[in-house]
Amino acid sequence: MKIVEVVDIKKTFDNxxxxxxxxxxxxxxxxxxxxxxxxAGKSTLTGILSCLLAPTSGxxxxxxxxxxxxxxxxxxxxxxxxxxIALYPTLTARENLYFWGRMYDLSAVEARARAEDLLKxxxxxxxxxxxxxxxxxxMKRRIxxxxxxLHRPKVLLMDEPTVGIDPQSRNHILETVKTLxxxxxxxxxxxxxxxxxxxxxxxxxxxxxxxxxxxxxxxELRQVVGSDDVIRINVVGATEDTVxxxxxxxxxxxxxxxxxxxxxxxxxxxxxxxxVVAKLNEREVKINSVEIQEPDLEVVxxxxxxxxxxx
Ligand SMILES: Nc1ncnc2c1ncn2[C@@H]1O[C@H](COP(=O)(O)OP(=O)(O)OP(=O)(O)O)[C@@H](O)[C@H]1O
Ligand SMILES: [Mg+2]
Numbered sequence: 001m002k003i004v005e006v007v008d009i010k011k012t013f014d015n016x017x018x019x020x021x022x023x024x025x026x027x028x029x030x031x032x033x034x035x036x037x038x039x040a041g042k043s044t045l046t047g048i049l050s051c052l053l054a055p056t057s058g059x060x061x062x063x064x065x066x067x068x069x070x071x072x073x074x075x076x077x078x079x080x081x082x083x084x085i086a087l088y089p090t091l092t093a094r095e096n097l098y099f100w101g102r103m104y105d106l107s108a109v110e111a112r113a114r115a116e117d118l119l120k121x122x123x124x125x126x127x128x129x130x131x132x133x134x135x136x137x138x139m140k141r142r143i144x145x146x147x148x149x150l151h152r153p154k155v156l157l158m159d160e161p162t163v164g165i166d167p168q169s170r171n172h173i174l175e176t177v178k179t180l181x182x183x184x185x186x187x188x189x190x191x192x193x194x195x196x197x198x199x200x201x202x203x204x205x206x207x208x209x210x211x212x213x214x215x216x217x218x219x220e221l222r223q224v225v226g227s228d229d230v231i232r233i234n235v236v237g238a239t240e241d242t243v244x245x246x247x248x249x250x251x252x253x254x255x256x257x258x259x260x261x262x263x264x265x266x267x268x269x270x271x272x273x274x275x276v277v278a279k280l281n282e283r284e285v286k287i288n289s290v291e292i293q294e295p296d297l298e299v300v301x302x303x304x305x306x307x308x309x310x311x
Contacts, residue, residue: 003028009058018044020210033201034190041210042190046159050080079153089133104151118146138169229269233262234288242283
């Protein structure tokens, strides 16, 4: 069942098309990734979905509430984690969360309780009475996430929540997103980091120059490239005859030997691996190491646009 529907959204600034006819759907309970390089239009789209920017044309609905027609309805059920930190530097973390809770119409008691729960969730209870100004970038981001969750949204919209922070905070954030999703929250996760989107997302839309150039599950996107997985095996004692035998294995498209390295190409690298290893054992070839390279989203992006995701 879909909970988010985006229909042909366009946004022009002066003469510049920042978002150029974007459509997609997000199903209830999924983590949907929006992957794209700098300037792709991710934040503009995020701004429109969170009702901070009006689209030039098109519309989107969150749980059947239109961002154009019913922004108040959308704001009640959508949690937004903006790319830029939206916290008061001269208040403590606890005070910030209480303040934002009250802004979301929580009662004083409720706002206090939610602040405590969320401080615990982001692992900052111990530091809650320090001023935001004195926080590291990663800690600020974690409080920023807590702030977006105060009103128990059904859908969470995150715009590059891990840019420019330490690896520990980054991992903490990624794990938090997984946990929240396991508890039933639907997430739209914007990033230009392929690994994050690969780790988190059920389905992904790849965005470039205001347009969605491909969308689907990770497997579907890899199929766009159509290239094989490569199984690279470092061996001792292999002959051309043995390698020729490997090509007889179902789903193996090619096998080649170069010095002490065999490359086996297959659409389904992981599935054929056992048969390949068994055949080499049978021919008494000693295996030193095995490595599988699958086409990743970086390759998909390169294939579709002719450029790298990060330059
Ligand atoms: N307020 C604005 N006025 C004019 N142009 C804008 C405005 N906001 C964004 N743009 C332009 O729209 C395009 C998309 O920008 P946007 O910030 O949405 O990209 P992004 O994918 O979020 O990039 P990043 O990864 O750098 O955050 C860019 O070319 C940007 O310069
Ligand atoms: Mg952005």
